[in-house]
Amino acid sequence: MLHPRRSAQAVLLCDLCETVPLQRHCELCNINLCKTCVGEHLSDSSKKHNVVSFSYKKSTPNYTKCKKHADKHCELYCKKCDIPVCCTCISKQHKGHNLCDILEILSSKTETLQKDLEELEIRIYPRYEKMAFDVQTEKAELQASYGKLTTAVDQHGDVLHRAITAIVNQRKSDIEEMKNNHMAALDKNTYQITQRITELRKIIEDLKKILNTKDVSLTSAYKSRNGQFRHLPPKIHITLPNSSPSKINKYQLSNMFGCLSPLSITTEEQVYTIMSPEAVSSPPVKPLLDEPRLTATIDTGYNTLFSVSCLSENQVWTCGNDEIMKLLNLQGKLLTSVQTEPGNEPEDIAVTRDGYLVYTDTNTVNLVKNKQIQTMMRLQGWRPLNVCSTSSDDLLVTMFSDDRKQSKVVRYSGSTETQTIQFDDQGSPLYSSGSYYKYISENKNLDICVADNEAKAVVVVNQSGKLRFRYTGHPSNTNESFTPRGITTDSQSHILTADFRNHRIHILDQDGQFLRYIQNCDLRRPYGLCVDIRDNLFVTEWNTAKVKKIKYTL
Known part of the structure; x- marks a missing residue:
């Protein structure tokens, strides 16, 4: 069954019989024909027809018929009169004018x-x-x-x-x-x-x-x-x-x-x-380091570690495989923690512009103020996955349907849904279906970047939800499977995504062009990503449950 937003491509039919697919085109009459109707069309001997293959017609300019000489096409252009003209017009009304090829x-x-x-x-x-x-x-x-x-x-x-x-x-x-x-x-x-x-x-x-x-x-x-x-x-x-x-x-x-x-x-x-x-192309430049440096390692105490979000340069929120979200400093000291209901582990976390913690769980999006949990959105028919806070203090949430057949991105202002991003201009889904990881981040140019793990792609749309590009890994690495997990962006509009199975970070520019890898900092199964205000990168390692702070720009 076709998706409700898809439709079959229309078959172009003969303009005469309107039943058989077209195969020919008369350039004189600008009419599309099937093979059967060509003979009938040529029977009109009052015109000098020029029937060509339709595929040839597509690559031929659609010359306008001259309004004064019906059997001529306008293949020239009079710059003085600013109109298309035919060869007959040249020797009459446009003699001596500045003419050029209409192409x-x-x-x-x-x-x-x-x-x-x-x-x-x-x-x-x-x-x-x-x-x-x-x-x-x-x-x-x-x-x-x-x-x-x-x-x-x-x-x-x-x-x-x-x-x-x-x-x-x-x-x-x-x-x-x-x-x-x-x-x-x-x-x-x-x-x-x-x-x-x-x-x-x-x-x-x-x-x-x-x-x-x-x-x-x-x-x-x-x-x-x-x-x-x-x-x-x-x-x-x-x-x-x-x-x-x-x-x-x-x-x-x-x-x-x-x-x-x-x-x-x-x-x-x-x-x-x-x-x-x-x-446009010359923002304040912070060059990428040839050799990124590991500057801190934080042991979080989880068995497996998922997400990280910066509260400051020296404090990060983390969540892993239990119900406790921890705020840690660079030395691994526990500063505070928030516990969800038993059996209700957080899916993902983010820090708002006001410094509050937001997290998703089985079917809600929640805000933590003074260690008190407030449910902002309770979803019906959909389950939230990953979340990020935007420059306008909105929330962007990736989610999938209960039947695991659809995925989408929803923007919330407060608790109000203000935008849904799900399909491209052709009605095809932008994101893979099912409950696979879809970490999300807003870039400085307001693009919305999603690391779609199942699709093995980074999907980037503009602020209106129009697809800009998909990144599926560096083209030279055809033998390695690109497995994106976490994603973040920095002050230079770079897009950074964790390549889980290949133990490295891909750095792209805002248009999806590959710049380089971060892979020499002893990374093991990189998962969640975030950057602080100085473009220091924080990376969670899934199996070691450590957060690594990496300096990758000057």
């Missing part, structure tokens, strides 16, 4: 189209999506912020009891009106962004169609609108009002609540600026 124009226009499409898809469109996401997040937090104001008013109103009930209600009404105006401003901003996103999708779709059809007329008529969309919608800045009550005075009840500061709604113009290639 030159086609090549130039196609290159422009490709660059515009790439900019829209990879740079501009994701920024619109992030803006929309940020506004939704602000709206979600708005209720709590205004709730605090309402509570403050209620508390002051309780002191004055019944005598000032009317004033309390009036003030709450003022706050409600401000909240509604605030929400309306954000709704308007969301509508503007959504409208732009709709336009962008349509433009992207049209550009792809033009590139696929190779239609000279459409290509030559194309005018770039990228400049219009580089001017991003304005970002709204709203200053929340505050309540400043005054001392109680029985003669001036109406003034005892002080004043609410006015609701301030402003906009900030935003323009997406294309960085120069030099700026």
